[in-house]
Amino acid sequence: MDFTHTEDRTMLKDMVARFIADNYPLEDRNKAAEGSDGFSRDMWARFAELGLIGALFSEEDGGFGGAGFDINVLFEELGRGLVVEPFIASALLGGSVLAQLGNDDQKALITDVVAGSTLLALAHGEPDSYYDLAHVETTAMSDGDGFVLNGRKAVVLNGDSADYLVVTARAAGGTWDEDGISAFLVPAGTGGVEIRGYPTIDGQHAAEIVLDNVRLDASALLGESGKAYPAVEMAVARANVALVSEAIGLMEVCRDMTLEYLRTRKQFGVPIGKFQALQHRMATVLTEIEQARSAAINAAGRLDLPRAEREKAISSAKALAGRIGRLVSEEAIQMHGGIAMTWEYGLAHYAKRLIMIDHQFGDVDYHTARFVEFSRQAA
Amino acid sequence: MDFTHTEDRTMLKDMVARFIADNYPLEDRNKAAEGSDGFSRDMWARFAELGLIGALFSEEDGGFGGAGFDINVLFEELGRGLVVEPFIASALLGGSVLAQLGNDDQKALITDVVAGSTLLALAHGEPDSYYDLAHVETTAMSDGDGFVLNGRKAVVLNGDSADYLVVTARAAGGTWDEDGISAFLVPAGTGGVEIRGYPTIDGQHAAEIVLDNVRLDASALLGESGKAYPAVEMAVARANVALVSEAIGLMEVCRDMTLEYLRTRKQFGVPIGKFQALQHRMATVLTEIEQARSAAINAAGRLDLPRAEREKAISSAKALAGRIGRLVSEEAIQMHGGIAMTWEYGLAHYAKRLIMIDHQFGDVDYHTARFVEFSRQAA
């Protein structure tokens, strides 16, 4: 066991932290979030130049990182910066599925993804799937050499700006079967693909996607027909490591803003940080953040273990991030009082993102139940 | 709607409060609890004289009360006094089943129960029944004119001092069926009845009872064969009104002792009640006690409504009493610090009883699930 980061990761962390501190003020972030893509393409290009997208892919896939702790280190800093660029959608969701399932021709695209010139998104969740990863009703029917896709995809992260969609569809099996799910690489402009983008409350973008008799060549299929589920689950596991790590960064900002406010804001003639009730609640907040951080480390460090151990760690981290993210954001707002309720003050943007992380790939209760399920499998 | 007590009940309340304040010091209570019966027979006779047992029976059954609010008012005061005498076992559990199911001959016994000269207990729960009221494995086989009982009864409140046991046993149906349960009036000395009494951690007494080929006359059957469940459920509902009301009294004592301690105990040169963290937690305790009180009122006031409405109110009150009882006792101990951990200081005896109420007839989670079940029935 070893609880220190490698020198490379420490350097990555410092570099990202410095870049964001110097180039990513909250006002610019909010402006980008309100733009038509929901992020800044210019900033995305700069992130790519810095190698941050490549840090999320392994060397054999054309990157120079890609391990759990690479995700962990990078996303803590992205969280501190409240970064809206599509790291998760393009590199971790779309990119991970592509890297796992794609043949050499298909994987050639990763070079452009790492360069930032091509954007991916994973069109997997559906209107009725809630958080259930195996729930796929969209169908993929064989049609000569190719396929025809029909169905709907819901809340597809950055689905409105992707050049390619990685689309899952059922080739066989029942609605909730893990087996029988296929994945396809679909250019966004393909006929029959209707994409309706919209903002989310935390300043991201997502899309509802209708697939209406979408005809695809055989070359669109990623991996074996009906065997895509494990790759999707792994991609989501990686995205969850990113989300829980991002949550740590967000919590740290909420914590620091609140500590600063408690130190400086006066009420009844003294800094409100002198009030013991607030002190004790703040101590709880600080303690819980360390719990969330440890759970994120566990998830990052267990990403390569066998499935049940990996997924237990993922669910544990996501459940804790959900519970503690809510605690931290609600307490930060409450201890600030009214000022935290305003758009201008800034804290709320972190709080909104922190709360919404609970809605990506499963909330506290979902992951608690999932932890129980995998505990049984592991036992 | 009316939220004031009748004059009669206000008088009852005052009278009991005064009697207990004058005659029921904690040391005597603890001494009685450590005695062989787990209570004082002398005190029981005095309670009977005061009419307190009769207050728990309706006029037609030989008492002069028996409504939900009679139970509510009386048990709040019994709770404040940490009274260990067998009101619940004899009057509310055994007594209620007897009053509901007994024929005139059988019900004649109630006069002695009200007079305090005869003690009843309800032998219903079993080693594997957890809190499930319909779980009865003990069997009642017809045997000529009479019956033969076989089985085990668990944690029978005051089962070791009862003159008569009201015993439930299955005449028909499967282990968890409400239908098919019979009730019998069994003198404690009946052959084949083996009673092992023991103390409980909160100073009560209970017993494990083995029924080994217990032969009973036809006259022992209470009501119709296999139809006792509704009467048991009602008796337990009444006992639960008593328990949640007793819990209010217990909480009030914990509250008062803690408020007094916060006012007088000094740390760092000031009364610890000046520490805001403790103030805010105490405010939560006080607020929650009012919630528990309201839930107890709702349970008492809805005791005569149709089953689903009655049981929802009972489960709601019991769940709240469980949750809040734990909060109050744990916070009272924590805010006191070490002194509360001692036998001598007294608080712990209230806390122990308050926590153990959660183990009588269902804890927070059991009653929450039960509330959901009856909500579905009511919908």
Next chain:
Amino acid sequence: MDLNYTEEELAFRDEVRAFLKSELPTSISDKVKTGKRLTKEDMDTWHAILNRRGWLAESWPVEHGGTGWNAVQQQIFDDETCAAGAPRIVPFGLKMLAPVLMKYGSQEQKDYYLPRILDGSDWWCQGYSEPGAGSDLASLKTKAVRGGDHYIVNGQKTWTTLGQYANKIFCLVRTSTEGKPQQGISFLLIDMDTPGITVRPIILLEGTHEVNEVFFDDVKVPVENLVGEENMGWTYAKYLLTHERTNIANVGANKVSLAHLKHIGRQQKVRGRPLIEDPVFSARLAQIEMELDAMATTNLRLLSSPDSVANAGPMSSMLKIKGTEIRQALNDLTRRALGPYAMPFVSEALDTGYNEEPIGPGYAAPVSQEYFNNRKITIYGGSNEIQRGIITKMMMGL
């Protein structure tokens, strides 16, 4: 004690229901039920309808045009109006200023202002908080200096809810700096049209305009607009804070919110089964319902209690805490019930006249913004921390 409605109470409930059925415009109640934003006209319309029926001022005494209802009737009215989707009545004039005027105002002030509150001539807003004085109201700095027959007011108020619609504001202002900070505060009524007043919107975290800053720059206020005595404003403000007990727990609104959550729980599916059948979700829902049921009784106990004045302070603080905590628990669980569809936020979808297909289920659009917006309820009106302080201080005598 009797928890059942009497015949008279049932008859009253029927009367309220009939009134709502015939008088509450569905154009308004539809908006309320679907979480859309109300316009000023919507609010004015409903105010006028209630006033016409004489049911606007439920907690006022009859002599001032109030209903004279007892606690149970008020709760019935609250339950029924909430369930029917009636808008919340804007409380600043009716429930906050009016009780102060009735107790401390001059006869002229009562005669002039109370009818104007009822008939909607005046839309009042509240000028208590300042940037440096939120929960710590006593440290307020907005100054009123007496000069002949008027005061000159300078300073800034903030968190002025719906101030953009108001033509009047009641303010706490500092008229003296001597003594304790609580002394030297006065209670002034100010016309929003007076020269020197500027209203600036504060945009809240979900992007809405609901509260404002109000700036006072040499604003001239006639001395007859002083309520009660000079430097006694703290007493009047505190009277309101500890004695305004009508529906502080928002029982009716909480009941509707619970019913709505149950509706959503029945619609949302998890692996093909209604979410409401999930044991953990149903347990969470039941916990809130049990708390709410208890709180409703606590509320009626308080309002019916003959010795209520003695208990008003701590008990109404308890109800404020519990009512807001229950509401936030409902908002949180509702948000969570939506799963991924809690994320989309098309703000225009909440405005009158938006006709596009909703993103996800029709009930999804307002849920997350309500969750975030309602973080305010434990902050304003005396934060829950302030309420906890009141409770312990009164109960412990420290």
Next chain:
Amino acid sequence: MDLNYTEEELAFRDEVRAFLKSELPTSISDKVKTGKRLTKEDMDTWHAILNRRGWLAESWPVEHGGTGWNAVQQQIFDDETCAAGAPRIVPFGLKMLAPVLMKYGSQEQKDYYLPRILDGSDWWCQGYSEPGAGSDLASLKTKAVRGGDHYIVNGQKTWTTLGQYANKIFCLVRTSTEGKPQQGISFLLIDMDTPGITVRPIILLEGTHEVNEVFFDDVKVPVENLVGEENMGWTYAKYLLTHERTNIANVGANKVSLAHLKHIGRQQKVRGRPLIEDPVFSARLAQIEMELDAMATTNLRLLSSPDSVANAGPMSSMLKIKGTEIRQALNDLTRRALGPYAMPFVSEALDTGYNEEPIGPGYAAPVSQEYFNNRKITIYGGSNEIQRGIITKMMMGL
């Protein structure tokens, strides 16, 4: 970062397991596993076995006879000893007095006392708390007055755990009343056999004798028993409080407690099915397990951190809080898992030699008393309130 054990760590674990298998008497581990009370002999026996193997002083430096283990090794040892049912080592000499002596004691004190701690010649108890000074240690009143080559000690200590077995006590005493209350405290080592010392049992809420009051009536203590400098005792006591980080979270014990709860959850049946399959129960259990898993990593992070001294204060306070809260949550859920069988309490059933049939399942007897007894863990060793104060003060710089 690497969360996997190295080959060396795995080999060490095997070594510990083999040692426990051959050396830990089952007569002792059976008692620990079934929650029975240990005798003084049991504790002495295990102490001696560990000392013989050189594994008693895991956190001591090698030069004093410690193991020199790193953080991971200490955690492995903790996990394995707990899992095997080894008794907790009485910490007062080994973990509390020894670090103070090593840092502040004279060479003579180190040479004399440290070996006696290892070989069991001395059983130390702690004389910190007083009736008027619990969490507020600085207000202690027990006085030591210098007279020639000795101090005369008068006063009273309380909450002296296992004082009935001790032959030595280390005490904080007041040697001066000048300056702040923290000044003027000294750290004294006292022989329990000295005339004038009386030990009186305090019976705890479940009826057990575990702590004591210790009275000092003109007790003569040689000046060479003073640790460090006179009036500097507060510094030494604080050093201990904020720097004693070994296993403050009790990770190993918590893991065993969790495993035991799971075992009970599989045995207990609800409507014929194991309780552990109930969705609400299993969710509660999972929540605790997830917290514990995170805390175990927090613990190793702290112990492995090179800048650990800077973080020791707040981080070890966090671990104290979390470790005790997790333990209490386990105790609570275990109690609840028993249903009605949480009530019976036959105290004798926990003593060596009780042979009657248990009431209810065999694992039931100690559960409720452990729940009540462990209310103490958030009170003693610096209450969790004190820990929260430390955390915010250090993090906020206020």
